[in-house]
Amino acid sequence: MRIESPRYTERFGSVRINDVQEVLELDSGRAKELPLEENIAVLKIEEDTIKDFEEKMAIVIPTRDEKLKLFEGVISGVPHECLIIVVSNSERKRVDRFKMEKDTLSQFCHFTRRKALIIHQKDPILAQAMPEAGYTDLLGEDGLVRDGKAEGMMIAMLIAMMAKKEYVGFIDADNYFPGSVWEYVRCYAAGFSIAKSPYAMVRILWRYKPKISAGMFFKKWGRVSEITNRCMNSLISSKTGFETEIIKTGNAGEHAMSLRLAEILPYASGYAVEPQELVSIFEGFGGVLPLAHQTAAKHGVEVFQLETRNPHLHEERGSEHLQEMLLPGLGSIYHSRLCAAETRELILNELIQQNALKPGEKPPKPQLSYLPKKANLQKFTEDMEEYLMGLNSETGH
Ligand code: GDD
Ligand code: MG
Numbered sequence: 001m002r003i004e005s006p007r008y009t010e011r012f013g014s015v016r017i018n019d020v021q022e023v024l025e026l027d028s029g030r031a032k033e034l035p036l037e038e039n040i041a042v043l044k045i046e047e048d049t050i051k052d053f054e055e056k057m058a059i060v061i062p063t064r065d066e067k068l069k070l071f072e073g074v075i076s077g078v079p080h081e082c083l084i085i086v087v088s089n090s091e092r093k094r095v096d097r098f099k100m101e102k103d104t105l106s107q108f109c110h111f112t113r114r115k116a117l118i119i120h121q122k123d124p125i126l127a128q129a130m131p132e133a134g135y136t137d138l139l140g141e142d143g144l145v146r147d148g149k150a151e152g153m154m155i156a157m158l159i160a161m162m163a164k165k166e167y168v169g170f171i172d173a174d175n176y177f178p179g180s181v182w183e184y185v186r187c188y189a190a191g192f193s194i195a196k197s198p199y200a201m202v203r204i205l206w207r208y209k210p211k212i213s214a215g216m217f218f219k220k221w222g223r224v225s226e227i228t229n230r231c232m233n234s235l236i237s238s239k240t241g242f243e244t245e246i247i248k249t250g251n252a253g254e255h256a257m258s259l260r261l262a263e264i265l266p267y268a269s270g271y272a273v274e275p276q277e278l279v280s281i282f283e284g285f286g287g288v289l290p291l292a293h294q295t296a297a298k299h300g301v302e303v304f305q306l307e308t309r310n311p312h313l314h315e316e317r318g319s320e321h322l323q324e325m326l327l328p329g330l331g332s333i334y335h336s337r338l339c340a341a342e343t344r345e346l347i348l349n350e351l352i353q354q355n356a357l358k359p360g361e362k363p364p365k366p367q368l369s370y371l372p373k374k375a376n377l378q379k380f381t382e383d384m385e386e387y388l389m390g391l392n393s394e395t396g397h
Helices: 047-055 068-077 097-112 124-132 149-162 178-194 223-240 270-285 294-299 319-334 341-353 374-391
Strands: 002-004 009-012 015-025 042-044 057-063 083-088 116-120 167-170 200-205 255-258 301-307
Touching: 009 223, 015 270, 047 057, 047 178, 057 068, 057 149, 057 178, 068 097, 068 178, 083 097, 083 149, 097 116, 116 149, 116 374, 124 374, 149 167, 149 270, 149 374, 167 178, 178 200, 178 255, 178 301, 200 270, 223 270, 223 319, 223 341, 255 270, 270 294, 270 301, 270 319, 294 301, 319 341
Parallel strands: 015 301, 057 083, 057 167, 083 116, 200 301
Antiparallel strands: 002 015, 002 042, 009 015, 167 255, 200 255
């Protein structure tokens, strides 16, 4: 594939945030031994390179009661080389939707000769293995893993670490276009292939997010993204002293990380997870607060923002849901130790304007969790590996 070179990079301590890079060509043809022309504004990522990175990548699909047809489409779009990890929080009582997802995945793996892993977020064996490994961050009062997309993502990261993958990418299960899923993964691979640091993150910016009202309108920015990006940029500007618009993917649900980066970040619960990842990176490596990790700081943390060709079409969940997303996301910026008074004021004004807060109220403070330390992961692996393989005996294991 061909993508734009990173033309502008903003530095915040040891964090390098690259401006948006567009995809120019989804398929750039065969590898040529000698490049005919040298075009430094454009990067050609060879198919073999993309496959090399896909092989080292787990693609995580968090799902909760999504239409099975959508789930089926999404898994069909994940490139063959990637390991699919599904963490489901779907209903099991009235209708066993989890079983339907598992059967769909098994059938897919059978006919495509590939491997995948699926687990339910509320699996009691999983919940038992965590405290035994000395790790309780994700458990709720009932002793099971809490609800939430972020909690599902974290379980999947543990599984990706167990599977010895080097990269982990996230893709929502409610996506209508399998072709866009395929493009996201290629973008993840392309981003990692040009990263200079092993501590890297790739965030997807959709070219369009169509809305269906009277007809189809190819909207570019969602309201939540616009506001989150503005507040995130304000947080950076207040520390660097230079106004910036560098962040365009503050909420990116579709994103990927090297596991070396993933294992050292704290994560927020639910929908605050994506903005909090950036906040955690700025706090840990922005050079304003004490460094979170010496080696990562030495290499630097790199953030790429890739703009796709496919539009993004997913399930519409109404305006109440937008508030449910906006509030925790802005809460993660508001409560950051980096957040200056002017950014706090901006956040409160935005939230009041969107009727997400009343005057005098504050956004909620995010609940932060870490992935388990190496020793705990080892014990967790011992407890879980066999069980997970048994559970997934029909998905290529
Ligand atoms: N495992 C698990 N557990 N998955 C869940 C849960 C849960 O408790 N809750 C939701 N999901 C799954 C959904 O089924 C879907 O596949 C994905 O997580 C995202 O949830 P949506 O409800 O579709 O979120 P959204 O479309 O409003 O927001 C998406 O885009 C935002 C950026 O625009 C999400 O990816 C957000 O995280 C993101 O910030
Ligand atoms: Mg969605």
